[in-house]
Amino acid sequence: MNVLIIEDETALAHELEIFLSNYNYICEVCFDGTSASEKIATNLYDFILIDLGLPDYDGLDLLRESKKTNSEAACIILTARAEINDRIKGLDLGADDYLPKPFSLLELQSRMQAIIRRKFGVKNNIVELGGFLIDLTARTISYYNSVVNTITKKEFDLIAYLILHKNRTLTRMQLSEHIWGSVVNNDYDSNYIDAHIKNIRKKLNAYAPPDWLETVRGLGYKIKINA
């Protein structure tokens, strides 16, 4: 997958490149709108990440250009000016997603995955873990022939996020940002993740011990999936 990163903050652009390269994306980076415009006109990309606040260019213009010459590319808007109007405008112009800064790299990756699934119409997205079948599209968990129906929406979100970032330790902060990201909250405490994990384990234990859901001492949680 080819990704064009348009971000005038070189430090951030660099981190995006490192992270996405780790996930096997092929990245190109532009620090200004003019060179980005040239690249959009000449190369084909699967993803274009556009920072709206460029010094020399209106990010929304870049979005318009990409829609013309790179119509297959999925555009994700990254911006620090989280104005409601920008968001509406961006999505109106055909942006596939919108991430206000500061965002978690994991969140970016999960949004990109969602777009891929949408574009390629992935229907069967079922993961097998220690006898449990987890259907990420239908959002169900079953153990052999019985459906585990005690899992709540939040709990499923946690499991799905850990599966998406399998074999990586996700910190409580990263997990709580994902499942409570939309709540503007007075707290910065993320201990409730532990309570959620405890509940998940209890509910799954009724069927079989979910050993694949690991606690990484002092750090967070991870789901191990071999190969």
Added chain:
Amino acid sequence: MKLGTKLTLFNAISKLVIVILFVLLVPVLIKNISRNYVDSKLIKQKNKLLQIVKSKGIETYIENGEGYGSYLPLKEEYISLDEVDPDYFLDTIKRGKRLFSEGDTLEYRILSHTFKVKNKNYLLEIGKSVDTLDETSVPLQNIAFQVLLGMILLTVLADQVYSTYVLKPLRLIIKTKLVGQKFPNFHTYRQVRTTTSDFQHLDISIHNMIETIADKFHKEREFISNASHELMTPISILQSKIENMFEEEDINDELKGRLLEMQKILNRLKSITKTLLLISQIENEQFLKEDKVSVSELLQEVYDEISIRLQDKNISYEMLMPDNWHFVNINKFLLFNLFFNLINNAIKYNHEGGSIKVTGVAVNDKYMISIADTGIGIDEDAIPLIFNRFKKFRQSLQQDSFGLGLPIVKSIAAFHDIEINVISEKDKGSTFKLIFPATLIVIS
């Protein structure tokens, strides 16, 4: 009481008091005036008589040493002239009673005067009845009272009209500049037309004050908006760097622990910045109010988000909400956050095993949703301050908040014209009452 009313009332009362005093004084005044009038008339008559005596001689009245006397048929006036002892001297005007041969005793104002003609001493008496004088004072008093009362009414009316006219600019200033100003959205300045310099001064001063406050307010909002926006990019860079470092394979556990600490601190910074940004966006009215959502559904969504916290503290949660209530003309995202923060506080400041009750009641044409907890409560003198930013008045068991929860609530409520009342008793619990105008909730 309004200034105009006070002025009119004072005018009316003070005039009435003066008139009553005057009317009470009328008999005395009339007596005095009529006595002077009578006295001068008596003196004139005396002079006229002496004139006659001088020109025509005393014989005109007295012959053969016999006294002279004459009175009008009803005896309201009389004159008498008698010869008296040569040494007798009298020259007075005073009240006195006189007995008539018919047996009547009448009271008179009597002028007594002695004079000498041809070595003989004579006493002249001229009397005027005083009864006629006394009788006039009562009707005079009545007339005076009526006339003056009429005059008072007239002047009070005139005062009223004039003071209404002259105070009109003041009323206008109060109406347009002070009452119903929704802070900080001031109307544009419109000068109040007046020729009274005091009011001109007042008008301009109030306008200047409002302008200064509005300006400061605007600058503060602009600053918060800019500052929080500008902080987003550096926070984003740091967050990405920390996340990428976690991915490094050769980092030992000790370093990972420290990275986690950094992530925690950064998260705190992020929460504060995001909250400030949200408040500034609400205050700058960047949200639409076009959503419609069932009240119980919205509260259920909040419950779904927050149930883990209730469970964690073993707090029971009860919701008594009519199913047919719907929010209209609201921003769902903001109202969600309003309820989330209030219920979150109700959990945070609650005791282990406490309870929370969310109730909806219709009161007249308004709707009240109250959130009551059995928590630690708020000091009474701290209640007005709990909505201030970065102020924490309640010590929660976890040191995990930064005092922006209620400021968010306040901003969202103000944005929607929702009134908040707080009732709290120390160690018993707190109740936050949200009063929604009829424009925000429909029953269907």
